[in-house]
Amino acid sequence: xxxxxxxxxxxxxxxxxxxxxxxxxxxxxxxxxxxxxxxxxxxxxxxxxxxxxxxxxxxxxxxxxxxxxxxxxxxxxxxxxxxxxxxxxxxxxxxxxxxxxxxxxxxxxxxxxxxxxxxxxxxxxxxxxxxxxxxxxxxxx
Numbered sequence: 001x002x003x004x005x006x007x008x009x010x011x012x013x014x015x016x017x018x019x020x021x022x023x024x025x026x027x028x029x030x031x032x033x034x035x036x037x038x039x040x041x042x043x044x045x046x047x048x049x050x051x052x053x054x055x056x057x058x059x060x061x062x063x064x065x066x067x068x069x070x071x072x073x074x075x076x077x078x079x080x081x082x083x084x085x086x087x088x089x090x091x092x093x094x095x096x097x098x099x100x101x102x103x104x105x106x107x108x109x110x111x112x113x114x115x116x117x118x119x120x121x122x123x124x125x126x127x128x129x130x131x132x133x134x135x136x137x138x139x140x141x
Contacts, residue, residue, distance in 0.1 A: 001139045003053040003064070003113055005106055010049050012102035016071040017046045019078065038070035054141050058121065058134040061114050068107040075100040 005013070020042055045067040055061045079096035086093055121129040121137050129137070 001055045001061075001113060001117060002141050003055060003106070003110055005052055008098075009102040009106050010051060012075070012099040013068075013071055013106060014046065014049045015099055016075040016078075016103055017042050017049065017067075020071060020074040021046070038066055041067035042070050055113070055117075056138050058114070058117055058129055058137065061110065061117060062134070065107070065110050065114065068103070068110055072100070072103045072107050075103050 021039065041063050045064065053064065055064065075096070079093070079100045082090065082093040082096040088094075117139060118129055120139070121133050124137075125133060
């Protein structure tokens with residue numbers, strides 16, 4: 001299955017991923033810290049952020065969703081910080097809003113794609129996706 005991403009969405013995700021990873025994981029700032037699994041998923045995703053994303057298993061999708069959720073949360077915190085430090089119409093705040101909006105849009109499409117993938121597995125196997133099916137049931141592009 002392919003998760004389609006336009007240029008602006010890819011750039012927002014790349015920027016959010018880099019910003020999240022550039023922040024030390026042991027930071028005591030007021031920002032929400034990404035758990036180590038989330039950071040690892042974001043690190044694995046970053047080199048793939050060049051365009052549309054191919055997902056071959058539900059396991060791939062679930063890993064992607066962990067990374068996207070971490071990026072979206074980081075961008076939300078950045079957006080709120082920009083707005084509170086300046087004002088809603090400040091260029092930095094507006095840019096932060098659009099980065100957040102693009103990222104949350106991709107995360108929403110990933111959730112929808114996951115629902116479709118789970119429904120296909122259920123239709124083919126006759127039951128909810130098992131742990132084995134999550135890892136091994138393959139979806140073509």
